[in-house]
Amino acid sequence: MNPEISRELDENVWKDIETCFVSRKSKDLIEALLRLELFPIKDSYVAYLRRDRSAIERNPKTINRLCGRLYELGLAEVRKRCETPKETNRQIGPMFRHWLQTGACGFPLVSTEEFDTASGDVILDAGDSEMKEWCRKTLGYNREKGLDFVARIKGVFVIGEAKFLTDFGGHQNAQLHDAFSTLNAQTLGKVRKIVIADGVCYIPGKNKMYSQIINANADVMSALCLRDFLHSL
Numbered sequence: 001m002n003p004e005i006s007r008e009l010d011e012n013v014w015k016d017i018e019t020c021f022v023s024r025k026s027k028d029l030i031e032a033l034l035r036l037e038l039f040p041i042k043d044s045y046v047a048y049l050r051r052d053r054s055a056i057e058r059n060p061k062t063i064n065r066l067c068g069r070l071y072e073l074g075l076a077e078v079r080k081r082c083e084t085p086k087e088t089n090r091q092i093g094p095m096f097r098h099w100l101q102t103g104a105c106g107f108p109l110v111s112t113e114e115f116d117t118a119s120g121d122v123i124l125d126a127g128d129s130e131m132k133e134w135c136r137k138t139l140g141y142n143r144e145k146g147l148d149f150v151a152r153i154k155g156v157f158v159i160g161e162a163k164f165l166t167d168f169g170g171h172q173n174a175q176l177h178d179a180f181s182t183l184n185a186q187t188l189g190k191v192r193k194i195v196i197a198d199g200v201c202y203i204p205g206k207n208k209m210y211s212q213i214i215n216a217n218a219d220v221m222s223a224l225c226l227r228d229f230l231h232s233l
Contacts, residue, residue: 006083026067040081096162105227124150140188153233156190165199168207194219
């Protein structure tokens, strides 16, 4: 985990933000800020504006309200908030993929284009949405959620999600449940579905996570056991 690494801003976008901020061009300011990964203030309407930029013109009162808060913060604080590091749970997917790219599992990683024609045992090196689309077309995968792991080992496709669970309850329980939902996804052919989970879920106790894991009739493992599992197939 890298909890202290700030997000990198596109400096060309930031110049536009500075110009709009200083000249108080509120609509243009909102438009520019929405081009960044993180909006500097939390507000229920921000997600809507991201999905429908034309709503900026139709909602001048909302834009003025948002910009009033931004101008009050000041430009330096706005930048600081836009650079806020990602929460550690948001880093898991990229970190897991980076770990795979180190060769930790002992199998070559190939792109989507190479995966179909590659001989032998291989791991798919692609983003979660790209993996999902490949599995949808090739394996009949029917979930909307993306995947963190796709491999072909001895002619068997292995698919799954990777989760790092930092605490019990609430959102973290939902994360583990989401990973388990992959086990019920509709697929075609020889497919082995797995759950890759790390963190507090292995601490013995009466919590829901631990019970779900020890009572599961499924392949559930730490990422540290993934190599051994794949070589055992």
